[in-house]
Amino acid sequence: xxxxxxxxxxxxxxxxxxxxxxxxxxxxxxxxxxxxxxxxxxxxxxxxxxxxxxxxxxxxxxxxxxxxxxxxxxxxxxxxxxxxxxxxxxxxxxxxxxxxxxxxxxxxxxxxxxxxxxxxxxxxxxxxxxxxxxxxxxxxxxxxxxxxxxxxxxxxxxxxxxxxxxxxxxxxxxxxxxxxxxxxxxxxxxxxxxxxxxxxxxxxxxxxxxxxxxxxxxxxxxxxxxxxxxxxxxxxxxxxxxxxxxxxxxxxxxxxxxxxxxxxxxxxxxxxxxxxxxxxxxxxxxxxxxxxxxxxxxxxxxxxxxxxxxxxxxxxxxxxxxxxxxxxxxxxxxxxxxxxxxxxxxxxxxxxxxxxxxxxxxxxxxxxxxxxxxxxxxxxxxxxxxxxxxxxxxxxxxxxxxxxxxxxxxxxxxxxxxxx
Numbered sequence: 001x002x003x004x005x006x007x008x009x010x011x012x013x014x015x016x017x018x019x020x021x022x023x024x025x026x027x028x029x030x031x032x033x034x035x036x037x038x039x040x041x042x043x044x045x046x047x048x049x050x051x052x053x054x055x056x057x058x059x060x061x062x063x064x065x066x067x068x069x070x071x072x073x074x075x076x077x078x079x080x081x082x083x084x085x086x087x088x089x090x091x092x093x094x095x096x097x098x099x100x101x102x103x104x105x106x107x108x109x110x111x112x113x114x115x116x117x118x119x120x121x122x123x124x125x126x127x128x129x130x131x132x133x134x135x136x137x138x139x140x141x142x143x144x145x146x147x148x149x150x151x152x153x154x155x156x157x158x159x160x161x162x163x164x165x166x167x168x169x170x171x172x173x174x175x176x177x178x179x180x181x182x183x184x185x186x187x188x189x190x191x192x193x194x195x196x197x198x199x200x201x202x203x204x205x206x207x208x209x210x211x212x213x214x215x216x217x218x219x220x221x222x223x224x225x226x227x228x229x230x231x232x233x234x235x236x237x238x239x240x241x242x243x244x245x246x247x248x249x250x251x252x253x254x255x256x257x258x259x260x261x262x263x264x265x266x267x268x269x270x271x272x273x274x275x276x277x278x279x280x281x282x283x284x285x286x287x288x289x290x291x292x293x294x295x296x297x298x299x300x301x302x303x304x305x306x307x308x309x310x311x312x313x314x315x316x317x318x319x320x321x322x323x324x325x326x327x328x329x330x331x332x333x334x335x336x337x338x339x340x341x342x343x344x345x346x347x348x349x350x351x352x353x354x355x356x357x358x359x360x361x362x363x364x365x366x367x368x369x370x371x372x373x374x375x376x377x378x379x380x381x382x383x384x385x386x387x388x389x390x391x392x393x394x395x396x397x398x399x400x401x402x403x404x405x406x407x408x409x410x411x412x413x414x415x416x417x418x419x420x
Contacts, residue, residue, distance in 0.1 A: 017106030114321030127314030138341035175412035208328035351380030
């Protein structure tokens with residue numbers, strides 16, 4: 001969440017950060033509740049001190065053979081007052097925590113201001129989109145023409161926003177995931193993990209999906225949630241821990257299925273594989289020293305970009321403006337791959353530095369010569385497998401409807417050079 005002490009010290013700066021997010025200031029409300037709670041705590045401490053003193057007095061009176069009933073009556077009244085104050089302290093504390101938990105991370109000083117995606121800033125491009133001597137098709141048309149992508153069959157099983165991949169496309173999906181993991185573990189130093197994909201409320205609270213974004217998630221009848229990304233289980237592996245400074249950075253990666261309700265995406269990308277309820281993704285997570293998280297953020301983004309470069313897929317990297325960042329992010333780089341069938345760039349990876357925002361929610365710290373400090377957490381796609389498959393199909397399509405397999409994937413495809 002947010003540092004309550006920092007809000008006490010400079011509420012105006014906190015409100016200014018929220019204003020950059022397009023939100024009204026909340027420091028006055030937070031500090032009012034905080035003041036009421038601190039007053040209740042002060043009164044509670046005074047009452048407890050009086051009770052302790054009265055208890056001692058009872059002992060002395062009894063020892064001297066004197067009547068202690070009056071003092072005992074006072075203690076009974078104090079007990080009732082203490083019970084009320086304890087309830088008030090708890091209630092005010094929960095109110096402050098609930099309010100703080102509902103507010104997004106504050107944007108970094110170097111994040112561009114703006115209300116929406118139109119104000120994101122491109123920082124670099126790689127590759128040149130290919131010039132086709134025919135009208136390039138979108139991925140769903142390619143896959144269905146090949147007979148290897150079945151949306152109707154998936155709809156019978158599960159409804160809209162699902163797909164069944166067959167034959168060479170199913171293998172291509174597996175090849176892409178294996179290639180990504182090999183690069184991230186073998187070259188970039190990430191440790192491969194295989195985490196649970198069902199998690200408890202506390203895990204989703206820790207990374208910021210709950211309580212605000214429950215409608216975007218799927219929940220089981222057992223009370224478990226299906227993960228929207230491996231960021232959730234991987235980041236929470238350090239929850240409630242105090243790490244040694246020498247352990248940082250901790251870099252983890254995992255291939256998992258991801259599940260999203262797409263509650264806010266009605267009418268968007270209803271065809272194809274761009275926006276589905278279930279998809280595979282290779283996720284990268286870093287647990288970093290606060291002094292190194294900016295450099296780790298750049299490194300993570302480059303690790304994601306490397307996959308696209310090896311696949312020969314043109315892309316651009318942008319920094320998101322304040323109005324387009326995710327709830328937990330302090331700063332985010334999005335990587336957008338060129339899709340010739342759509343004639344535009346589409347997001348394929350989002351790499352975010354969350355600062356200490358998630359760490360405060362998870363109580364994840366490390367020992368330093370300055371005492372225990374909160375770690376910084378980072379997460380990024382390395383990459384979204386389905387969207388990468390989409391990009392391969394559209395960029396490597398041939399005039400005859402077949403698809404050329406990128407050179408780096410052929411060893412994973414048993415030497416197959418052409419699909420179709």
